[in-house]
Amino acid sequence: MRVLVTGAAGFIGSHLCEALLARGDVVVGLDNFDPLYDRREKVANLQTIAHARFTFVEASIHDGTALDHALIGCDAVFHLAARAGVRRSFLDVDGYASTNVSGTADLLSAAERARVKRIVFASSSSVYGNRAPPFREDNALGTPCSPYARTKQEAEQLCHAHHVATGVHLSCVRLFSIYGPRLRPDLAIRIFLQRITGGEPIDLFGTSSMRDYTYVGDAVDGLLRALDRSRGFGIYNIGSARPISLDELVSTMERILGVRAKKRRRPAQPGDVPATIADLSRARAELGFAPRMALERGLATTARWLTHGTHAT
Ligand SMILES: NC(=O)c1ccc[n+]([C@@H]2O[C@H](COP(=O)([O-])OP(=O)(O)OC[C@H]3O[C@@H](n4cnc5c(N)ncnc54)[C@H](O)[C@@H]3O)[C@@H](O)[C@H]2O)c1
Secondary structure, rough: OOOEEOOOOOHHHHHHHHHHHHHOOEEEEOOOOOOOHHHHHHHHHHHOOOOOOEEEOOOOOHHHHHHHOOOOOEEEEOOOOOOOHHHHHHHOOOHHHHHHHHHHHHHHHHHHHOOEEEEEEEHHHHHHOOOOOOOOOOOOOOOOOOOOHHHHHHHHHHHHHHHHHOOOOOEEEEEEEEEEEOOOOOOOHHHHHHHHHHOOOEEEOOOOOOOOEEHHHHHHHHHHHHHOOOEEEEEEOOOOOEEEEEEHHHHHHHHOOOOOOEEEEEOOOOOOOOOOOOHHHHHHHHHHHOOOOOOOHHEEEHHHHHHOOOOOO
């Protein structure tokens, strides 16, 4: 199969490309090196996926000509390119909407021109808003708690409209707090591991937040299963379904690193919801998805990558 991956130079996109190549697919990666974090990290991600069956296109999803070219002969698209991050979205509401909503519309139009038959969209647990967990795909979506969450809700709606209009198989995969090697520099797990290792204090925002932290390998497995097994229009939660509190997260890190964390308590940040827990019933039943990575081992792998740049599990 020939597959386009948008956001290929990013954290999850680079792992997804590797997994597609490992199973024999031909992969076209597209990314514009959005400046939300250092281009050099993304170049390093791409270097690890260098392969005879991988080609890379530096372009934006707004660039219809580049997309038309990249999509020639493609059977499927994974659409991961986005401005990610809840907190930062408050600082650039228009920029997030432009990339995540208009950019998704641009990508869907190009996929239609290229007659692509299958699309998987990387959505987010943030679409559920502030509601009582566990989150199920058939829950009515609440008011989004951040501009980022709103963009993912709108992009899902565009995906649904695209499926209705064209009949292509299209899945929206709602990812829950993904972590692992190549983790984005703005995410708490990376910041905590680096600061605890360096003996620096960490800021704990909110008192009792619970998160369904999901290892990137499990997220990639969920994305691939959505491509291979979903028919028609589907929405799937992909998480670990093993939520833990912020305090448990930090104590697990302390055990792994053998260092006591210096903690500073801070008020909850705008956009954060108290708890995210995935109900995986649908993903288990329809995709055969079962998360495998235990948090302690996944964190140890992430810490090893941060220290040594390697991540054999
Ligand atoms: N990391 C998580 O916990 C998480 C959770 C839920 C959903 N997601 C979603 O998964 C996807 C990947 O997230 P990530 O954590 O790997 O983020 P990331 O920032 O590492 O990757 C996103 C990539 O998209 C690229 N990009 C941004 N704008 C673009 C544009 N206009 N044209 C082409 N490329 C563009 C960026 O350069 C980046 O490499 C995103 O859609 C994100 O919203 C991530």
